[in-house]
Amino acid sequence: xxxxxxxxxxxxxSHTVVELSNNGFECIIIDNLSNSSIDVLGxxxxxxxxxxxxxxxxxxxxxxxxxxxxxxxxxxxxHFAGLKSPGESVLEPLKYFDQNLGTTINLLKEMQxxxxxxxxxxxxxxxxxxxxxxxVHEGAPTSIxxxxxxxxxxxxxxxQDLSKSDSEWCIAILRYFNPIGAHPSGTIGEKPNGVPNxxxxxxxxxxxGEREHLxxxxxxxxxxxxTGVRDYIHVMDLANGHLxxxxxxxxxxxxxxxxxxxxxxxxxxxxxxxxxxxNSIKIPYQVMKRRPGDIAVSFADSSKAEKELGWKAERGLxxxxxxxxxxxxxxSK
Ligand code: NAD
Ligand code: UDP
Numbered sequence: 001x002x003x004x005x006x007x008x009x010x011x012x013x014s015h016t017v018v019e020l021s022n023n024g025f026e027c028i029i030i031d032n033l034s035n036s037s038i039d040v041l042g043x044x045x046x047x048x049x050x051x052x053x054x055x056x057x058x059x060x061x062x063x064x065x066x067x068x069x070x071x072x073x074x075x076x077x078x079h080f081a082g083l084k085s086p087g088e089s090v091l092e093p094l095k096y097f098d099q100n101l102g103t104t105i106n107l108l109k110e111m112q113x114x115x116x117x118x119x120x121x122x123x124x125x126x127x128x129x130x131x132x133x134x135x136v137h138e139g140a141p142t143s144i145x146x147x148x149x150x151x152x153x154x155x156x157x158x159x160q161d162l163s164k165s166d167s168e169w170c171i172a173i174l175r176y177f178n179p180i181g182a183h184p185s186g187t188i189g190e191k192p193n194g195v196p197n198x199x200x201x202x203x204x205x206x207x208x209g210e211r212e213h214l215x216x217x218x219x220x221x222x223x224x225x226x227t228g229v230r231d232y233i234h235v236m237d238l239a240n241g242h243l244x245x246x247x248x249x250x251x252x253x254x255x256x257x258x259x260x261x262x263x264x265x266x267x268x269x270x271x272x273x274x275x276x277x278x279n280s281i282k283i284p285y286q287v288m289k290r291r292p293g294d295i296a297v298s299f300a301d302s303s304k305a306e307k308e309l310g311w312k313a314e315r316g317l318x319x320x321x322x323x324x325x326x327x328x329x330x331x332s333k
Contacts, residue, residue: 189327261300
């Protein structure tokens with residue numbers, strides 16, 4: 001079965017292409033390479049042991065998008081492409097509305113035109129904002145902390161309207177918690193442009209000597225050690241969640257929301273200590289003030305995904321730290 005993967009050369013997309021391809025799906029990738037490299041394609045192909053069709057296309061280019069949908073009859077679409085920096089979205093909201101909302105509307109119109117009505121969409125735990133004390137379940141109220149989060153929630157709402165308007169749509173909205181880790185081969189992983197915003201890529205760059213020390217952004221939260229707590233999930237587990245979601249859509253109409261997290265929260269210091277221990281590397285750090293908009297604690301109630309998708313995260317923090325470091329060592333050579 002042919003599946004179109006938008007943003008398939010990016011961090012989560014590349015791992016998902018490998019997972020889907022190794023489970024019998026034929027993946028066709030669209031990516032404009034704005035946050036990825038063409039080299040990733042070769043690595044994916046090695047891991048899948050086959051050629052993968054790639055279109056270097058921007059989702060804003062309606063004509064090219066139409067050409068792709070005219071070339072293939074897709075069973076489903078997995079939609080990763082988009083911009084993902086909350087901080088940047090505060091400074092450049094229009095860019096986020098254009099590149100996250102505009103592109104998704106183009107994609108949905110093409111899907112409707114060609115009667116492709118199965119979609120897995122990458123949403124984020126950011127839509128829960130700061131209203132709910134964890135574990136957060138899918139029915140928890142949402143709140144928006146920045147334009148990036150607003151684009152995710154607006155797309156979720158668009159998808160709800162779409163499936164209300166036409167009962168043939170089968171949509172899985174996956175709210176990811178904090179993906180880290182990399183493929184155990186060490187050949188694909190996360191490659192941020194410039195200074196990383198996220199904690200794990202910052203830690204690995206300190207470990208490789210590219211950065212001097214980690215800045216811990218606040219140690220006065222009401223958590224067990226004062227640093228922020230998050231639900232870190234191995235990207236391989238996340239990729240498997242997409243396989244489960246695609247299979248689920250074969251016999252579930254309508255719109256379905258799932259949290260993808262481990263259900264366990266770890267602090268910044270927990271992560272630093274685990275990384276140091278499993279990789280035998282010291283991570284020097286200094287404590288700075290809190291980052292505006294950060295919440296103290298976030299972790300998932302993923303029982304719905306376990307019950308309905310038959311999905312559960314299997315990999316622990318130690319494995320995430322080992323795999324992240326293996327990838328950093330290989331990719332910074
Ligand atoms: P990523 O930046 O690594 O991957 C996104 C890919 O989409 C990149 O390869 C980029 O080149 C491509 N892209 C961007 N805009 C495009 C466009 N207009 N047309 C075609 N391709 C385009 O990001 P990721 O971490 O793999 O995240 C994938 C999705 O998951 C995003 O939608 C993101 O918002 C969401 N998400 C990510 C996280 C996270 O922490 N990584 C957490 C929650 C949700
Ligand atoms: N964090 C940190 N230093 C950094 C980046 C992040 O201390 O350089 C903290 C941040 O305050 C939060 C946790 O690490 O408590 C996870 O941050 P990340 O940006 O990775 O995820 P998010 O906050 O978006 O869930």
